[in-house]
């Protein structure tokens with residue numbers, strides 16, 4: 001939650017900006033800068049990742065954070081990015097999953113911050129809402145190429161079963177059953193013949 005006093009400061013800043021800046025010179029960035037300046041002079045600490053937010057997106061900031069987040073397991077490379085504790089990220093940022101739920105995608109821009117959840121055990125990238133692009137529709141061709149990619153990771157080259165999970169092909173090269181005889185649960189794969197009749 002954003003403290004009510006901070007919201008009031010931002011509201012006052014935006015009001016002043018609207019009144020003191022000619023309408024044709026008003027920009028989202030100018031409004032955001034005014035709000036940031038008002039916050040700073042009122043004693044609110046601004047972190048480097050407090051990016052200007054497009055005014056039109058402001059209403060989305062009130063959404064509660066969903067429990068599930070997409071996790072960046074190698075977020076250590078983000079050592080230079082600001083890290084926020086869970087639920088304390090500044091407004092205007094969203095995880096990839098939150099973007100997807102809004103029908104958006106990062107659109108090529110890099111994450112600008114990291115959010116920590118489960119007491120820092122897991123981290124997720126944060127992207128700027130104002131740089132996000134609309135999500136691309138899933139086309140049949142994209143689906144087919146995705147399926148081909150998954151098939152390569154799920155199909156045992158030895159027995160040609162396609163499993164419902166990815167196989168340790170890089171280390172073992174086959175499914176567990178082909179590797180050391182550990183019987184595979186018949187419900188965990190599609191036998192090669194069934195795939196032919198299904199196709």
Ligand SMILES: [Zn+2]
Nearest residue numbers: 156159175178
């Ligand atoms: Zn196998």
